[in-house]
Amino acid sequence: MIGIVGGGIAGLAAAYRLQQHGYDVQVFEASDDLGGLAATYETNGDRIEKFYHHLSASEQTIRPHRGTRTGRRFGLAHRQERLA
Numbered sequence: 001m002i003g004i005v006g007g008g009i010a011g012l013a014a015a016y017r018l019q020q021h022g023y024d025v026q027v028f029e030a031s032d033d034l035g036g037l038a039a040t041y042e043t044n045g046d047r048i049e050k051f052y053h054h055l056s057a058s059e060q061t062i063r064p065h066r067g068t069r070t071g072r073r074f075g076l077a078h079r080q081e082r083l084a
Contacts, residue, residue, distance in 0.1 A: 002018055002023050002025050003026055003027075004025060004027045004028065006029060006036065007027050007028075008036020008038065009035065009036055009037075009038045011036070012034060012035075015027050036050075
């Protein structure tokens with residue numbers, strides 16, 4: 001028996017390939033759903049991929065600050081007004 005820790009895309013792919021080669025495999029996943037970041041979640045009645053990360057105009061937790069090293073480093077400092 002081979003144990004795979006994590007039911008994300010890599011864990012599922014490894015389990016699949018090992019089974020194809022005749023190994024007995026068991027996947028251990030902490031959450032109720034398989035897929036890891038390839039899975040989806042519901043927000044306001046819509047299904048959104050966990051892997052699809054985005055910033056919206058109302059985003060308050062991640063925001064480049066004009067003149068900061070992070071904002072300049074990622075080329076976002078000039079976009080501060082558009083994001084605000």
